Amino acid sequence: MTGTGQPWSTREMMTVAAARALRDGTTCFVGIGTPSTAANLARATHAPDLVLVYESGTIGAKPDRLPLSIGDGVLAETATTVVSVPEIFNYWLQPGRIGVGFLGAAQLDRYANINTTVIGSYDDPRVRLPGAGGAPEIAASCGEVVVVVAQSRRTFVERVDFVTSVGFGDGPGHRERHGLRGRGPSQVITDFGVLRPDPASCELVLTELHPGATPEQAREATGWDLRVAPDLRTTEPPSARELEVLRAIEATAAPRAGAAP
Amino acid sequence: MARVLGLAEAVADLVHDGDTVAVEGFTHLIPVAAGHEVIRQGRRDLTLVRMTPDIVYDQMIGAGCASRLVFSWGGNPGVGSLHRFRDAVQNGWPRPLEIEEHSHAGMANRYVAGASGLPFGVLRGYRGTDLPAHTATIATVTCPFTGEELTAVPALNPDVAVLHAQQADRDGNVQLWGITGVTKEVALASRRVLFTVEEVVDTLEPRPGGVVLPSWVVDAVVEVPGGSAPSYAHGYTERDNDAYRAWDAVSRDRDAFERWLHETVLDEVTS
Numbered sequence: 001m002t003g004t005g006q007p008w009s010t011r012e013m014m015t016v017a018a019a020r021a022l023r024d025g026t027t028c029f030v031g032i033g034t035p036s037t038a039a040n041l042a043r044a045t046h047a048p049d050l051v052l053v054y055e056s057g058t059i060g061a062k063p064d065r066l067p068l069s070i071g072d073g074v075l076a077e078t079a080t081t082v083v084s085v086p087e088i089f090n091y092w093l094q095p096g097r098i099g100v101g102f103l104g105a106a107q108l109d110r111y112a113n114i115n116t117t118v119i120g121s122y123d124d125p126r127v128r129l130p131g132a133g134g135a136p137e138i139a140a141s142c143g144e145v146v147v148v149v150a151q152s153r154r155t156f157v158e159r160v161d162f163v164t165s166v167g168f169g170d171g172p173g174h175r176e177r178h179g180l181r182g183r184g185p186s187q188v189i190t191d192f193g194v195l196r197p198d199p200a201s202c203e204l205v206l207t208e209l210h211p212g213a214t215p216e217q218a219r220e221a222t223g224w225d226l227r228v229a230p231d232l233r234t235t236e237p238p239s240a241r242e243l244e245v246l247r248a249i250e251a252t253a254a255p256r257a258g259a260a261p
Numbered sequence: 262m263a264r265v266l267g268l269a270e271a272v273a274d275l276v277h278d279g280d281t282v283a284v285e286g287f288t289h290l291i292p293v294a295a296g297h298e299v300i301r302q303g304r305r306d307l308t309l310v311r312m313t314p315d316i317v318y319d320q321m322i323g324a325g326c327a328s329r330l331v332f333s334w335g336g337n338p339g340v341g342s343l344h345r346f347r348d349a350v351q352n353g354w355p356r357p358l359e360i361e362e363h364s365h366a367g368m369a370n371r372y373v374a375g376a377s378g379l380p381f382g383v384l385r386g387y388r389g390t391d392l393p394a395h396t397a398t399i400a401t402v403t404c405p406f407t408g409e410e411l412t413a414v415p416a417l418n419p420d421v422a423v424l425h426a427q428q429a430d431r432d433g434n435v436q437l438w439g440i441t442g443v444t445k446e447v448a449l450a451s452r453r454v455l456f457t458v459e460e461v462v463d464t465l466e467p468r469p470g471g472v473v474l475p476s477w478v479v480d481a482v483v484e485v486p487g488g489s490a491p492s493y494a495h496g497y498t499e500r501d502n503d504a505y506r507a508w509d510a511v512s513r514d515r516d517a518f519e520r521w522l523h524e525t526v527l528d529e530v531t532s
Contacts, residue, residue, distance in 0.1 A: 032339055055365060056287055056440045068502045069338035071288020073493055076439045082470060085287060085312070085443045086373050089366040094385055117362075122395050128350045130336035130343075132364040133313075137386050166389035178388040179410070 006212055008238050010191035011150070012246060013210045015041060016238040018102075018148040018189045019246075026099040027051040029138050032070050034148050035102040037249060040066060044245050053098060055134040057083045065252035089134065093141050096181055101142030103135055105149045107160045110203050110224045111174075112147065112167025112185040114139065115160035122162060132164050139165035144186040151190035157223040168202035192218040193235065195226075203227065210235045263433025263479035265461065271481040272298040275455045280420040281308040283451060284317060287442025288338055289495060292425035292457050293317045294488035297526045299423070300324040310419055312368045312443060316491070316508045319343040320526070322358060323518050331361040331417070333368045340505050344512040354515065362396050367414045371398075372443050374416035375450030381413045388412070422451035425489045426474075427497055429458045430465050433476035438468040439495030445472050454478060457485040459497040 011034075018038035022028055024047035030039045040063065043050045052061045056071040060080030067075050076082050083092070092098060106129050107115035116135060120126030139145050145167075149155060167185045168174055175184055185204075188195040194208035206218055207229040219226045238246070266274070276282060276299055284296050296317040299307075308329040309318055315338055321327055323345030335346050349358035363371070370382030383402060393399040393412075402413040424444055426437035435456050437444060448454050454474075461484045465473065486497075491504035511521045 056289075056442070058440065067339075068500070068505070069288050071338070071440050071442075073289070073439065073495055073500060076289070076495060082440060084441050084445065085365065086369040086446060089369050090373075090384070094366070117391070122391075125351060128342075128347045131332065131334045131362055132390075132392065133334035134365040136364045136390050136392065137366040137384075140386070140388065163389065163391045169389055174389065179385070180388060181385075 006237070008243055010210070012243065013235070013238060014148065014150065014189060014191045015246060016242045017194060017210065017235055018146065019045065019242070021146045021187050021189060022047050022050055022100060022102075025049045027053060027097070028100045028102055029053045029055070029093065029098045029134075029142055030102050031104055031135070032067070033104055035104060037066060037246075038148060039102060040249055041242070041246050044249065045242060053088070053092065055085070055088060057085055057088045059083065059088075059092065066249055089137060093134070093137055096141055096143065098141070099143045101138035101145040101182070103138060103145060103147050103165065105147055105155065107155055107157050108147065108149060108188065109157055109160045111169060111171060112188060112197065112204055113160050113163045113169065114147065114165040114167060115162045117162040117164045119161055135165040139167070139184070140180040140182060142182045144183045147185055147188045149188065149190060151192050151218065151221045153221060153223045156221065168197060171202050172200070192221060198227070205229050206232065208233045208235050211237045263429075263476045263482050265431065265433060266481045266483055268295065268298050268457070268483045268485055269302070271455050271483045272302055275421050275453045275480060276302070276304055276423070277420070278304055279306045281310060282421050282423060283310040283419040283447050284423040285311055285443055285447045286425060286489065286492060287313060287440055289440040289442065289493060290425045290437060290444065291315065291317060291489050291492035292423050293490060293492065294485045295423045295425070295455065295457050295483070296321055300326060300522070300526050310417060312365055313338070314343065314346065316343070316505065316512075319345040319508070319512055320522070322346055322349050323355065323512070324522055324526070325355045327358060328356065329359045329361065331363070333363045333365045337505055337508060339502070340509055344509075345518060348515070361398060362392065363399070363414065364392065367399065367412070368417075369443055369446070371414045371417040372446035372450050374414070375418045376446045379416060381415050383411050383413055386412045417450055419447070419451040421453040421455060422447045423455050424448060425457045425494065427459050427494050428462050428465060429456060429482040430462055433479050433482045434465055435474045435479055435482065436465045436468065436471050438471035441472050445474065448474050448478060453480050455481045455483070457483045457488040459486055459488070459494050460484065
């Protein structure tokens with residue numbers, strides 16, 4: 001952890017933890033950025049048969065370098081098949097053929113609802129963000145959703161300003177009432193640890209802490225009264241192999257310019 | 262039958278003030294040169310339609326061509342935000358931009374309905390999100406067979422589609438391959454179709470997975486080698502990732518943008 005003498009950064013720990021959330025042989029609908037880095041790390045380490053699906057229509061992409069965007073040519077060149085955009089959403093995502101949806105967030109709340117649309121009011125936004133893209137239907141239709149996002153009070157808010165993609169809505173029964181077919185978010189992976197929904201209340205609970213972080217730090221970086229699991233575990237630190245592969249993958253992508261999102 | 266024209270002539274003929282225009286392309290095959298010609302010809306009050314408005318739409322919005330944007334994700338892919346788009350939405354510069362916002366699945370189905378000659382598309386989408394409260398073109402429909410409540414989105418039928426492909430033949434038949442996005446649906450949904458192509462060839466060789474749009478659904482073909490730069494044309498050109506990164510700095514500042522607009526687009530002379 002940066003500043004604590006660990007030989008890896010908090011971002012690297014987050015990416016490694018996100019990669020480990022992907023099981024071999026599953027099918028994953030991948031967003032760009034950290035989800036894509038983590039998915040490619042998983043494929044290069046413990047999950048060689050992970051099927052990567054990007055919304056550009058590339059199914060089974062096997063890129064040998066990190067794509068800069070979801071329509072990068074390396075995805076089309078290495079895919080099992082390339083289909084049109086209407087087909088990827090209508091035939092592949094909507095009927096529930098994709099096991100895991102892998103998403104980022106600009107804001108996230110205690111029920112894992114995601115905002116990537118606006119900060120502030122919709123009609124007079126403080127910050128206009130890119131918008132929904134494929135995320136609402138990924139969150140609704142994939143078997144489960146893994147969210148990867150750096151944790152801060154700006155991002156982890158009491159209530160998202162706009163629900164772009166539904167996590168658990170306002171709590172138990174919400175997804176069912178809206179006919180959402182996937183199970184919803186199973187893990188939220190941050191630079192402090194891993195949050196999982198309480199099976200009864202659907203509220204996110206800190207269940208895992210990365211080495212070097214404290215529960216107080218994680219609570220301080222959260223805009224609601226974050227619950228900590230009584231049996232809080234410590235994440236296995238990145239292995240030498242995971243770090244080596246991650247750094248090799250990241251070296252294939254040029255640095256990002258300017259500010260995300 | 263498609264006519265093979267010069268770029269200035271094709272844009273003057275097919276793109277008019279006040280039109281609903283779909284300059285499409287899904288990271289791949291984005292008709293950037295044609296977008297710049299629309300700016301040069303000073304088109305105004307356009308409704309710009311596109312799933313993924315990226316830097317060419319940022320440029321057209323910054324140049325004042327657009328009064329409305331219909332979209333599902335507006336960003337500089339892999340880099341960050343569109344600052345001219347943000348400035349128009351947040352500050353009304355250079356003019357206010359009304360937005361109509363969807364998800365990718367919603368936009369894709371709007372084009373499918375448009376191409377199919379149907380009044381609306383149906384999908385399992387948007388439920389539980391805040392999008393329906395802010396977008397008038399999202400409604401619900403009850404399945405007449407099961408009673409299930411689904412989402413309905415109206416067909417999109419742009420006045421004109423501006424698209425890019427790898428090849429056309431001299432009769433104006435067009436072929437594209439690689440990531441095909443929504444190109445086929447947009448072409449078939451639109452009233453007029455303008456394609457820029459990397460190359461006009463004597464004979465089209467059918468490609469596995471390729472999309473062919475026959476001449477009689479295309480109005481004009483323009484040969485513009487490199488016409489999708491800085492995006493790419495699979496088999497012809499590479500994506501210029503540095504240009505996407507460089508755009509971030511140019512677009513953050515109104516003066517830097519206006520200098521860029523004059524030096525790169527307005528003072529450029531084309532055929």
